Amino acid sequence: MSDLVLAVPSKGRLQEQALEFFTRSGLKIDRARGGRDYRGAVGGLEGVEVVFLSASEIARELAAGNAHMGLTGLDLVHETLDDPHERATRVHLVAPLGFGPADVVVAVPSRWIDVDTMADLADAAEMHRVRHGRTLRVATKFVNLTRRHFAAAGCADYRIVESLGATEGAPAAGTADLVVDITTTGATLAANQLKILSDGVILSSQATVVASRVASWSCRASALATTIADRIAAEMRAQAVLELRAILPDPATAAACAAERYGAVAPFGAAPAPLTLHVPRRRASECAAYLRSCGAAAVVIVQVADVYEDNELTDALLAALPPTRD
Known part of the structure; x- marks a missing residue:
């Protein structure tokens, strides 16, 4: 019997990226029967059951408390709740x-050409009703997000046409007048002769790890969630920094200056030789040049795999979870 249910996307690019991320985080997911099964496990982490669902199902199952943790799009979390x-x-x-x-x-x-903002759209909706005797039709899969955004903008004269296929094609097909859709580059919208309103970004989304606050949490489930969060935080920290190593005549001064100038962190203090610094990726080369100017005969830049340390991510998760049932 599983202690913790982890929901992962069942298909598409999001699934590929999710599995790659979990593998880098030391949470390799093993799927039974060559990817045909909708159940799996995390290698080396007993008690975790992996379920493969669509991204929208993951958001619903987390909201219902049927899964403890999951990876899905932030847009789907906001649409569901x-x-x-x-x-x-x-x-x-x-x-x-x-x-x-x-x-x-x-x-x-x-x-x-006269509609560039939500305010313009509200005016256009009123004129459309006067001229054509009907409201504007908005094609979308994001019904809740659309209603909330339109209400906040004072636009009420419209009706939603729920989209079951390619939303961006609805105006050309004559089934809708405009769309609320998800886009990465805007190229598909432009190819369908659509333009994004200047204040028309409802939500910027990305893949997000989410925990259910209404699931049944045992002590074991909470401990497993902490392990998962620790490994995710370690991977995210590792991806954000490069490690610099150098032997210096005055490592303490160099470490202090590097911290001020480049946001460098000396995880083991300034005393060990060589001095070890974790530096934001974009500042690593600058910091290496600085260490050379401080007397380092050589500076080695290393890509680290994981950085385990106290982290706000895990602390916030534990604070958010309900009391355990045992």
Whole structure:
């Protein structure tokens, strides 16, 4: 019997990226029967059952408490739990992972040259009703996000046409007048002669690890969640930094200056030789040149695999989980 249920996307690019990320984090997921089964396990971590679901199902199962943790798009979490208070009480956003970026946007036909903002759209909706005797039709899969965004913008004269296929093609097909859709580059929208309103980005989404606050949490499940969060945090920290090593005549001064100038951290202090610094990737070369100017005969830059340390990610997860049942 499993202690913790971890939901992972069942197909597509998001699944590929998720499995790659978990593997890098020391959480390699083993799927039975060559990928045909919808159940799996995490190698070396007993008690975790992996379930493969669609990204939208993952958001719903977390909200219902049927899974303890999962990886899905932030857009789907907000669509499933569109009320901020309900969202905060039912799920905890553990960590955004930096892949699977996409925006939920409002896009109108490019020929609507006088419509550039949501306020313009509200005016256009009123005129459309007067001229054509009907409301504007908005094609979307994001019903809740659309309603909340349109209400906040004071746009009420519209009706939603739920999209079952390629949303961006609805205006050309004549089934809708505009769309609320998800896009990465905007190229597909542009290819369908649609433009994004200047204030039409409803939500910037990315792949996110989410924990359910309404699932049944045992002490064992909580401990497993902590292990998963620790490994995710270690991988994310490793991806954010490069490690610099150098022998210096005055390592303490160099470490202090590197911290101030480049955001460098000396995880083992300034005393050990060689001096070891963790530096944001974009500043690593600058910091290496600085260490050379401080007297280092050589500076070695190393890609680290994981960085385990106390982290806010795990602390926040534990604070968000309900009391355990045993």
